[in-house]
Each structure stands twice: as structure tokens, then as C-alpha cells.
Amino acid sequence: MILFVYAVLVFLVLRFCVTLFNFLSNPKLGYYSKHFSEKVSIIVLTSTVKQDVENLLTSIAEQDYEHTEVFVQHLESISELVNQTTGKYLLFLSPSTTVHFGLINNLMYRMKVFNLAVLSLIPTFKASGFIANCIYPLNDFLLLNLLPLRLVRLSSFSAFTAGSNDCLFFDATIYKQYKWHEKLHPKALEATEIIKLAKQQRLKAEVLLANKFVYNTVDVKDTASFSMRLLMNFSNNNLAALMYLTLVIVGPVIVSFDFNPALIILPIGLIFLSRVMIAFLTAQNPLLQVLLHPLQMIMLFGLMLRGIWGHIALSIKPKK
Template identity: 35%
Template sequence: MLIYYVVFFFLILRFAVTLFNFISNPKLTATARTYTELVSVLIPARNEQGDILNLLESISAQDYQNLEVIVLDDSSTDATYEQCKRFSQRDSRFRVVSGKELPEGWLGKNYACHQLAGLAKGKYFLFLDADTTVSPGLINNGVHRLRLGRLHLLSLFANQRMLTMGERMVVPLMHFLLLNLLPMRLVKLSKNTAFAAASGQCMFFDGVAYRKEQWHSRVRDKVVEDIEIMKQVKGSGYKGEALLANGYVYCRMYRGFGEAVSGFSKNLLAGFNNNVAGLVCYLLLVMLGPLFIALYLDLQLLLFMVTLVVLTRLMISLLSGQNPFWNIILHPFQMLSLLILSIVSVRKHLTNTVTWKGRRVDS
């Protein structure tokens, strides 16, 4: 009977975390105030010719005018540099530079961001992934949030665009894991670095603190550099906050099931601190525990468990701007995808074969 109590306790605990997130509604909100300080928008780009122009156009359409936008081309083998160069000729606020050769001991994106920060002149640094797009109001509302909360780092979790069934089976797992396990408000309210979350897709820094601490240099060899930076920020006595982008940042991370599995598998185990046993325990509680209960418990308890799962998926979907119908219907398939992701992630970790954008990532 012990397994019943453990599984139900974990299920109710995760439901309580989700309910807390749903009620506290951790989203970036709009402000009527207007700010004018220089913001440096910093974009690391490697082989992004299919996405980068959409991002540049969306930044150009921002209502915030005092910007400098720097794209660092990280040894692309496609037309990324040429596209950005042509765009910069239309708007003097934009420029593109070529990145330096990757030094030993650094991961590619971390070194690209480090170089970008060295070029930035703004009071605030906004790092954006090249496959994102931003909506009007993002920068002004972000500056307001930084000032209001006296923050040194604000990270936003983008709304995810999914166009294929394969993407719907994998991409929602990011918000599922986040909102089902972490009370997001505690990232700001608690000084404990265990309550750390961040998304490298959108990282907004106070420039003075960044120049002093050189955050990307501190995590130069970390795969999940965003969470590690948030831990560093909080551990150094600075203030950080993680919020849902609330429609101000969009991203289509992957195109299809295979690409999504490949992308998420490089981060999944690292998100569990490379603790294989911890990941296995989580999978047992989330997947095999409910299956065991479904086989051996009575109908009332089974319906109770299903109700909690459905309500959890409904709340997470509404918070993240995703389709509740698809996430509820596809929940069993998403859990199967989580198992596949975990197996691939552990295998890559044990064989040291994690790669991304043509580079090996030592995990």
C-alpha cells in the first residue's frame, strides 16, 4: 500500500504547485509608463537564415525606440550573416558582427553571449534567441518590471508555436515540467537557489550588474546556462525573476517530432542536475505510478486521479497560452514522449555524444 500513498502524495503535491501558479498568475504585464533608457538587444545566431529576419522585423516594430540591436554570427555556414547585414542597412540601430573562434572550455552560445555583452552599450541587456519573435510592448514592459522589482535578471518563458502533431507531443512538456514542479513566484521571493528557473530564449539583465559579474563567463561550460545563471544571480545576492511571456515573446522551437526530441534531450537530464537516479524516480512517480494505481485501485480513486491530471493540464495550458484540448487528449502520448526523451538524454550523457548545431556539447 505504500506505493499508493507515495504516488497520490506526489500527484496532489504537483497539483497544488500548479494551482499556486495558476492563482498567482506569474506573467509579464503591461504598464502605462514609458521609458527611454538605451536597451541593447543581443542576438546570438548560428545557421538561423530561416528565422532571423522574422525576429529583426518584430524588434523593428517595437514601440520602444532607444535601442541598439547587435547580432553575432557564430560561424554560420548559411546566409545568416548576409541577411542580417542587408537588414542593418535599412535601420541604423541594427548591426551584425562575426564571432570569434570558440575557445576551449566554452560552449558556443555562452561564448557568443559573452562577446555580445562586451559590445553592448545599453543600460539594460536583452538577450533573445534567433528563433523567437517579439510583440510590441515587450521592451518597455520589461524595463518597467526590472525597475519596479529592482531586478538584476528577468527571464521570460516564450509562448510556443506548434504546427505539427509531433511538436504537440513534445514541446508542451517544457511548460508542464516548469509549472507542475516549481512555484514560479518563489524564484523572486525566495533566496534559496533551489528555486531557480529561466529561459535562455529571453533574458533581460541590468547592464551594470552584468558588466560587473560577467554571468555568461561564469557558466561558460554549462549546457543549461539559463538556469545556472539564475542560480548565480541569486547566490550572489542579486534579485532575479522568471515569468511567462504572456504573448510578448513567441517561439517555434522545433519542426517535427524528431527535431524536438533531439533538441530537448540535450537539456532534459541537465535540468535534473545530471542526476540519472533523480530523473528515473520522477518518471516512476509520474508515469508508472498512475498506471499501477489504474490497474489495482477502485473506480472512485481512479476518477479522482484522472480529474487531478485533467485539471492540471487545463491550468497549465491556460497559463502558457496553449490549446487545452490537445494537451489533455495527448497527455498519454506526451508522457510517452517524456520517456523517450529521458532515454535519449541519458544515453547521450553516458556516451558523451550530446551535439547541437554541429558542435559536440560535453555533458
Template identity: 35%
Template sequence: MLVFYVVFFFLILRFTISLFNFISNPKLPVSPRRYTDLVSILIPARNEAGRIEHLLQSILGQSYQHYEVLVLDDQSTDDTYQICESFSRLDSRIRVIRGNALPDGWLGKNFACHQLGQVAKGRYFMFIDADTRVGEGLIDNAVHRTKRGRLALLSLFANQVMETIGERIVVPLMHFILLNLLPLRLVRISKNASFAAASGQFMMFDGPMYQIYHWHAQVRDKVLDDMEIAKLVKTYRLPTETLLANGFLFCRMYSGYDEAVNGFSKNILAGFNRNIAGLICYLLLVMIGPLFIAYYLSLSLFMFAVTLILLSRIMISLMSGQHVLWNVLLHPVQMVSLSLIAIVSIIRHFTRQSMWKGRSI
């Protein structure tokens, strides 16, 4: 009976958090006015030749005009630098910087962002990943939200673009875990650093404040630099907010199942603060819990549990702009994939064999 109570409590808690997120609607709102502040759009890029062109084109298509674009080529071995250089010849607001060699004690992306922050001149620093695309209105909306809340950090979880079944099996897990475990509005409301979340796909900082705190330097060796920075900002008692991009930012993170599993496995254990026991307990409650109810208890209780899970998936899919039916149908396969990702992440943690873009992390 103790196991039953634990399983049901966790199931109802997750549903309640999903419902809270759905009702509170934590999405980036539309700005009621236009701004002219200089925004530094900062893009760390390593071997992004197949993606960064789409991002730069989407930036140039923005109605917001007062910005500078700084691309740091992080020792790419493909045509990333040449592609960005061709854009810089078309528009003087775009500049390409060759990154320095990676020093000891740093992870690649963190060092690239730190270098960008040292040369940026804007009132706001907008760090975005090279595999994203900017929707019309993003910059105005983000500036308005940052000004209105006097935020040190605004982070957005992008709408995820998925083109293969393999991506649909893995990529939705990010929003599922986030919106099933964290009441997103509490990132802004609560001063507790435990209520922290951020996505490195979009992080807008108050520029002068960034140059005081050097956020990326403070998390130089952290895999989840975005989460660690969010915790730091809250630790310093500075206001931060994390929202869903609401169709103003798109990202295709991975191009297939294997790449998605590899990408998520480098992050998931860090997302649980490298607590292997905590990750295993979460998996057992999410996966084995409903099966335990089905085997030991009544069919009606099992159907109640299934109903809560389905309603959670529907609400999370609608919030994140994902296909509801795909997520409902693929839920069992997604949970199996989540276990696989966790196993790979734990193995890599003990063997210290985690690699990303040719570098050990």
C-alpha cells in the same frame, strides 16, 4: 501501501503547485508608462537564416525606439550574416558582429553571449534567441518590471508556436514540467537558490551589473546556461524574477517531432542536475503512478487521480497560452515522448555523443 502514499503525495503536490501558479498568475504585466533607457538587444545566431529575419522585423516594428541590436554571427555556414547585414544597412541601430573561434572549455551559445555582453552599451542587456518574435510592448514591459523590482535578471518563458502534431506532442512538455514542479512566484520571493528557473529565449540583465559579474563567463561549460545563471544570481543574493511572456514573446523552437526530441534530450538531464536517479523517479511517479493506482486500488481513486491530472493540464495550458484540448488529448502520447527523451538523454550522457548545430556539447 507505502508506494500508494508516495504516488498520491506526489500527485497532489504537483496539482497544488499547478493550482498555485494558476492563481498567482505569474505573467509579465503591462507597463503603465513608457521608458527611454538604452536597451541592448543581443542575439546569438548560428545558422539561423530561416528564422532571424522574422525576429529583426518584429524588433523594428516596436514602438520602443531607444535600443541597439547586436547580432553575433557564430561562424554560421548559411546566409545568417548576409541577412543581418542587409538589415543593418536599413537601420543604423542594427550591427552584425562576426564571432571569434570557440575556445576550449566553452559551449558555443555561452561564448557568443559573452562576446555580445562585452560590446553592449545599454542600461539593460536583453538576450533573446534568433527563433523568437517580439510582440508590441515587450521592451517597455520588461524594462518596467526590471526597474520596479531592481532586478539583476528578468527571464521570460515565451509563448510557444506549434504548427505540426510532432511539435504539439513534445514542446508543451517544457511548460508542463516547469509549472507542475515549481511555484514560479517563489523565484522572486524566496532567497533559496533551489527555487530558480530561467529561459534562454529571453534574459534581461541590469547592464552595469552584467559587466561586473560576467554571468555567461561563469557558466561557460554549462548546457543549461540559463538555469545555471539564475542559480548564480540567487547565490549572490541578487533579485531575479521569472515570468510567463503573456503574449509579448513568441517562439517556434522546433519544426517537427524528431528535431524536438533531439533538442529536449540535450537539456532534460541537465534540468535534473544530471541526476539520473532523480529523472527516473520523476518518470516513474508521473507515468507509472496512475497505472499503479488503477491496477491495485479502486476505480474511484483512479478517477480522482485522472481528474487532478486533467485539471493540471487545463490550468497549465491556459497559463502558457496553449491549446487546452490538444494537450488533454495528447497527454498520454506526450508522457511516452517524455520517457523517450529521457532515455535518449541518458544514453547521450554515457556515450558523450550529444551534438547541437554541428558542435559537440
């Protein structure tokens, strides 16, 4: 038992160090006051015919960048759609997002300065309602607890990989040359896998927090896909996800009942500081995130188990 307690505490300290690194390195898209004129092709892929894209299109129209062309397509082969574009850059956006003033200029500045092939933004979530606030901050919590985001660009190791399908920005020439989507799925973009492929091909990739330049308005009803998104933080590794749940959720419960009460201050303090730092990084209410932490961990446990079960079901499903 004492070894398990030590493992829980060591893992908690390591997670805090990752969060602290993210907080100090501040991996956000900045406002750079630069203006460009290269053409950008904006592609919105909808999952259903009736999916509402009006808010997104309105936000694109209100951008300060005029050199764009916009494609909205339902379940079209990405390869065929990309061949219709004429922009020097490709911007893929999810229909659930809205973009804000300065986004495209800032993306292009980042691409040019660091000679990037692909840049992915983790959107700022707009969650309304009690249940949504218990669920949707969990993805940011996992990401910033597990991965130093700056190392995605600074390290050549493919293990340091993350990404969001909600906002992907590509150099169009490189994208058309490598056709990464065709190696994964002809009608889908998987940001994490694309960034991993880019790094394997010695190309530069980066993942940043959107810093309010991209918002995602979440749907609390779609918990199934969100469960799978959570699992992607572990590269869809069921064993790694189970170990994380054991050390992060089951472990602290056991420690609280079987540990010196005087030393409980350490894990509580680390958890408190972690939630505050993550809240500031992701433009969430720090006090609310601290108060909701116990409920969020219960939600995380259930959603992760659902995601693991769904992944197992997909892997054993017979192929047609």
C-alpha cells in the same frame, strides 16, 4: 505495493498543489502602460551561419521602443560582444523567437520596480502539427508542475531556480561586473545557472511566463536539444528525473491496474485539472492538451530517457 501506490498518489497531489499555486499566482509578464527611454542593447546569438533571424529582426523593428541597438553574431565570444554594447540593459533573444508590441517597456518596468539584476521569460510556444503538439508543451508541463515560479524571486534559496535561454534581460552594469557567462561557458548562456549564480550573490532574479510577448517557433526535428532542455528542469540530475518518470508515468499505469476503480477518479481528476490550468497559463488549447495527455506522457518518457542517456554520454566522454 501499497506503499508505492501511496507514494504515487501523494506525489500527484503535491504536483497538483504546485500547479494550483502557479495558476493562482499567475506568474506572467504583464502590460504596465509605462514608457521608458534608456538604451537597450539587443543581442541575438546564432548557432549556425545560415540560421534565419529575419522574422525576429522584423518583430524587433515593429516594437514600440525606439532606443535600441541590435547585434547579430555567430559564435562570437559573449564577453567580446557585450563590450561593444552601449545600452543600460542587455536583452538576449534566441533566433527562433519573435517579440511582440510592448515587450521592452514591460521588461524595464519589471526590472525597475523589483530592482532585478536578471529577468528571464519562458516564451509562448507556437507548435504546428500533431507531433509538435505532443512534444513541445511538455517543457511547460514539467516546469509548472515542479516549481512555483513566484518563489524564484521571493525566495533566496538557489533550489528555486529556472529560466529560459530564449529571452534574458539584464542590467548591463551588473552583467558586465559579474561576467556570469565566463563562469559557465564563454560562448553560451545558460539561464538557469546564471539565475542560480545571481541568487547566490544576493542579487534579485525573476522568471515569468512571456504571456505572448515572446513567441518561440519550435522545430520538431530538433528533439535531441529538447531532450536536454527537459532534463534541465531537474538541474541535470539523472536520478531525480528517473524518480519523476517512475512516479508520474509508470506509477499511474500500475495504480490503474492494481487499485480500487472507484478511487481512480481522484488521480484522473487531478491530472485533468492540472492540464487545464497549465494550458490557460501558457496560452495553449485546454481541450487539446487534455486529449493529448496520454501521448504526451509516452513522448515524455522517451525524450527524458534520451536526455538522461545523452547526459551520461557527455559525462563519460574523455576530455581532449
